[in-house]
Amino acid sequence: MNAPTQLSQLIPEVHQRPVPAAMLDALAARFGAQCSTAMAVREQHGRDESAFTTVPPPAAVVFAESTQDVADAVALASQHEVPVIPFGVGSSLEGHLLAVQGGISIDVSRMNKVLAVNPEDLTVTVQAGVTRKQVNEEIKSTGLFFPIDPGADATIGGMSATRASGTNAVRYGTMRENVLGLEVVTASGEVIRTGTRAKKSSAGYDLTRLMVGSEGTLGIITEVTLRLYPIPEAISAAICSFPSIEAAVRTVIQVIQLGVPIARVELIDANSVRMVNAHSKLGLREEPMLLMEFHGSPAGVKEQAETVQELASDHGGNAFEWATTPEERTRLWTARHNAYFAAIQSRPGCRAISTDTCVPISRLADCLLDSVAEADASGLPYFLVGHVGDGNFHFGYLLDPDDPRERQVAEQLNHQLVARALQLGGTCTGEHGVGLHKMDFLVTEAGAGAIDMMRTIKRALDPKNILNPGKIFAL
Amino acid sequence: MNAPTQLSQLIPEVHQRPVPAAMLDALAARFGAQCSTAMAVREQHGRDESAFTTVPPPAAVVFAESTQDVADAVALASQHEVPVIPFGVGSSLEGHLLAVQGGISIDVSRMNKVLAVNPEDLTVTVQAGVTRKQVNEEIKSTGLFFPIDPGADATIGGMSATRASGTNAVRYGTMRENVLGLEVVTASGEVIRTGTRAKKSSAGYDLTRLMVGSEGTLGIITEVTLRLYPIPEAISAAICSFPSIEAAVRTVIQVIQLGVPIARVELIDANSVRMVNAHSKLGLREEPMLLMEFHGSPAGVKEQAETVQELASDHGGNAFEWATTPEERTRLWTARHNAYFAAIQSRPGCRAISTDTCVPISRLADCLLDSVAEADASGLPYFLVGHVGDGNFHFGYLLDPDDPRERQVAEQLNHQLVARALQLGGTCTGEHGVGLHKMDFLVTEAGAGAIDMMRTIKRALDPKNILNPGKIFAL
Known part of the structure; x- marks a missing residue:
């Protein structure tokens, strides 16, 4: 694997393709007030929730209200060979929405029927x-x-x-x-x-x-x-604290291997619990925690819960707290839902960079524990949450955005984590996508032959390379 | 939709591409005894379980023993622009294995590790x-x-x-x-x-x-x-007879809509039961029947079974017979497993042509009942089985292969069935694939734009058109 990719390395390779005045005129004629070239609108559409430095924003934003609007905007873009980047609410995490080759944004948020x-x-x-x-x-x-x-x-x-x-x-x-x-x-x-x-x-x-x-x-x-x-007849949620991350993860591995049809099983590390306690005054034990949910018939839910409680006890899990009403469940889930914001607020002015590896369940403990040790050793503040039943977890490294050294440490940690996940038969991204940030990782994961096949498909279906160009892989 | 496609119409359009002597020499040199040009071997690899008239067989059969064998055979085929058709056990049903453009067969049955x-x-x-x-x-x-x-x-x-x-x-x-x-x-x-x-x-x-x-x-x-x-802790199977196909199907629809995690739910029509009784002396009630299986914990299985039994009773289902040991389950499943062979034996010398539509579950009764009426009116012997929990079912029309009129009636029935399924938001093939037989249906189902996209991908990934050419769609 090459050295960690940073956007600062990617941007110089990107050429901003021109958006001809004739294209902007044609958009104005077709879309009127549905097309904006106001800088504030363009800037809002030229970024996402990733920690990337913003590149120049798209030249215009079309607010599509129908499939025909999208089709007409793309047809114009094809005619003028101008990139188009679809935009929903801007919540993607890997630089998917950045106009690295210029072009226009097509905002579909009004297509909300x-x-x-x-x-x-x-x-x-x-x-x-x-x-x-x-x-x-x-x-x-x-x-x-x-x-x-x-x-x-x-x-x-x-x-x-x-x-x-x-x-x-x-x-x-x-x-x-x-x-x-x-x-x-x-x-x-x-x-x-x-x-x-x-x-x-x-x-x-x-x-x-x-x-x-x-x-x-x-x-x-x-x-x-x-x-x-x-909607299941019965839903029951529980939190359970563990003496170590390993104990929590080994519990999850057994739950999955036994085929318990658990609906949710989330890991929240002690850092996250501390941050959430400080943020939301929850008074939770500041230990690694599993947050679980069971769906089924009343008897089925009870049975699942008993099985999991037994497995958890074998690994030192304790302080089980149960919730069956929607209100109680919401309270328990607060810790998970607020983890990100609590973490951000724990270090004023910071940005969080999220990892997204996913590994076969049997390798979850190995992958996770080694990466926790590395993160601890780095001195960088972080939190750890995860959809551990799938082998997927997220470190959130909390960076001072003005400190290039911290950025480098975080990139290095992620680099080591991804290398470990791939070596264990996993993937660099369980659910966030490749975008800009994981392009090098994807080459390592998929191999040259599979990437070539992806490129061949891309070239065949988008011969002018106008559909969100410069993402997933270089052409 | 165009008139029903018959292979007799397809074959004339197919051009048998030559397999140069140099290619056969190269295969012999590389593969020795792993490559056969014996007519019996070639003929066995030039057909499948479909009722299509055999086209000329492939020019040679390579018995691959490793990925490298397959790669080398394809590389040679690419060099000589010769079609290659992969072959497993020859059980496909839609003409997938026929060498309609000539070429060679690559048999992977020795790659069995x-x-x-x-x-x-x-x-x-x-x-x-x-x-x-x-x-x-x-x-x-x-x-x-x-x-x-x-x-x-x-x-x-x-x-x-x-x-x-x-x-x-x-x-x-x-x-x-x-x-x-x-x-x-x-x-x-x-x-x-x-x-x-x-x-x-x-x-x-x-x-x-x-x-x-x-x-x-x-x-x-x-x-x-x-x-x-x-493997589930508990498995329980049951058969239940119904006064009509409609009653059976409406039971299934409710089971699915309620989210009962049933593991199997198969429809067997009264024709099939009669044929199976004659074949295997099962003494089953000669009425439409559901064959069901429940997987889970002992309590979960009991709960699912009770729910389904109640729904079945509401629709006149009766004569529930349960099986929990593997031996008893096998006996119950005999009816389903033997349906095909029992049907074939019910009309000596016949061939079965199987349909394969799949529709959204709410449209299953409409789709199925109208097609049963058409099949009954045709006078052609048939049986009906189905994975009805998925909205997927198979008519097996029992044809005299030497009677072109019967073939035409069966094709017409299938044509009407597919048209109905597509109109109801379904698909022409739930699990058999397109092969040669459903190429026209696929155009209707997917639409010209989607088929063009498939063609574009095919051309890009296989520019010489050597990989099982002439299947799924015409280029």
């Missing part, structure tokens, strides 16, 4: 700009829910494009498993549909899953059909 | 020629199992290539959900790897799922890493 709820088929079809919380709000009368929950209230389009997941993935899968079909605008501005509402199909190439996780580089997602699930 | 069992991660890595029953045989000491079970004891490579599923898919998903990673030989004879052993990943394009279901047209699968599942 739930188009069809089919409760009898456990599906819903939404426009790309609908957020995950909005989906659940709009379907709540059906007795169904959509489980995928990245930290942010992201758009379904963005979650599809980055193959997002979250705390429920251990039971319900990721966007890979939960997107049934898509409407996509191609690089030439054509509109295609992928998949059907049938639960399974062997009909030709799986374009749906090719688009899911393609980060806007193969097409712009405009509609998504999602799988839904019946 | 289980390479790595990782019980602690619930994964196994196998060579492409390992069959599904062999996987389960070789891992039985681990307490884990691999659930995907198409009718035949197919190879894992072939099951991946056709995105196969079977009776357990309602609970455990299809090959789409259960293949974690692949080794693939590309059109130029390079070897690439896709995916990792991590349970989830957002690292670049999902080449794994692009290859799964690509029917040998984008690469030849040589290794597969599969997800495994703990």
Whole structure:
């Protein structure tokens, strides 16, 4: 693996392709007030939640209100060979939204209609700009829910494009498993549909899953059909403290290996608990903690909980606290939900850089413990949370953004972590995507042959390289 | 939709590309006794289980014993621009294996090693020629199992290539959900790897799922890493008879909509029961029947069974017969397992043509009942079985292969069924694949734009069109 990639190294390689005046005129003529070139709007669309230095913003932002708007904007971009970058709520974490080759942003947040709820088929079809919380709000009368929950209230389009997941993935899968079909605008501005509402199909190439996780580089997602699930009859949550991270992780490994259908199992390290206690006055034991949730029938939930409690006890887990009402559950989950903000506030002025490795469950303890030792040795403040049932976890390194040395330490820690995860048969990104930050890691992970295949697909489907260029891999 | 496609219409369009003598010489030099040009061997590799008239067989068969063998054979084929068709056990159903453009067959059945069992991660890595029953045989000491079970004891490579599923898919998903990673030989004879052993990943394009279901047209699968599942603590099976197909199907719809995690739920129509009674002397009530299986803890299984029994009773279901020991379960499943052979024997000399539509569960009754009425009206003998929990079912029309009129009636029935399924938001193939037989249907289902995208990907990844050419879509 090469030395850690830093954006400062990437930017000089990027050429800002010009956006001709004729393109801006054509956008103004077609979109009127739906197109903005105001600097504040452009700047807001030229960054995401990553810690990257901002590159020059896109030349214009089109606020699409329909698939036809997206198609027309892309057709104009194709004609003028101008890059287009789709934008939802701007919550991506790896530099996905930066206009590293210039171009325009297509903001789909106004495409926020739930188009069809089919409760009898456990599906819903939404426009790309609908957020995950909005989906659940709009379907709540059906007795169904959509489980995928990245930290942010992201758009379904963005979650599809980055193959997002979250705390429920251990039971319900990721966007890979939960997107049934898509409407996509191609690089030439054509509109295609992928998949059907049938639960399974062997009909030709799986374009749906090719688009899911393609980060806007193969097409712009405009509609998504999602799988839904019946809200469980019983839900029970619990927190449990452990004498060490290892004890917590070894408990999780056994839970998964036994096939307990646990719905959520989140690790929160002692640092996070300390920060959350300081932030939210929760009075939790300042030890590593698992936060768990069980879904099923009342008897099933009880049975799962008993199994897990027994496994936890074997590893010294104690202070089990249970919650079955929605209010109690919300209180328990506060520690997890507030971890990020509590951490940020623990070091005024800092920025958090998040890692995202995922490894086979049997290697989770090895991968995690060695990386904890390295982080401790570095002296950099950090917190650690994780969807450990999937083998996925996030270190959040808390940096002084004005201190290049700290940035370098964090990059080095992440570099070592990714190298370790890949050596253990894992991946550099469980759910955040590649964007700009993990391009070198992806080459190491996938190998030259697979990257070449990805490049060949990209060149074939986007011959002018206008769809979010410069992301995932260099061409 | 165009008129029904018949192979007799397809074959004239196919041009048999020459296999130069230099290619055959090179194969003989490289592979010696591993390469056969004996007519019997070639003929065996030039057909599958479909009812298509055989086209001329491949010019040679290479019995690959390693990934390197496959890579070398493909490299030679690329050099001479000769088609290559991967072959497992020959159990595909839609003409996938026919050498419609000539070329050579690469038989992977000798690549039958289980390479790595990782019980602690619930994964196994196998060579492409390992069959599904062999996987389960070789891992039985681990307490884990691999659930995907198409009718035949197919190879894992072939099951991946056709995105196969079977009776357990309602609970455990299809090959789409259960293949974690692949080794693939590309059109130029390079070897690439896709995916990792991590349970989830957002690292670049999902080449794994692009290859799964690509029917040998984008690469030849040589290794597969599969997800495994703990053998359930308790398994209980039941059969239940219903006064009508509609009553059975409406029961299933409610089971699915309530989110009961049923492991298997198979419909067997009264025709099938009659044929199976005649064949295996089972003495079953000659009424439509559901065959169900429940997996979980003893209490969980009991709870699921009670829920389903109540729903079935509401629809007139009766004569529940339960089985909990493996021997009793096997006896109950005999009806399902023998349905095909019992049907074939019910009409001596006949061939069965199988349909494979899959629709959203809410439309299952409409789709199925109208098609039953059409089949009854046609006078053609048939049986009906189905993975109805997924909305997937198979009519088996029993034809006199020498009677073109019967063939035409069957094609017409299938044509009407597919049209109906597509209109209801479903797919022309739930698990068999497109092959030759469903090419026209796929155009209707996917639309011109999506088919163009598939063609573009095919042309980019296989510029000489040597990988199983002439399948899925015309170029």
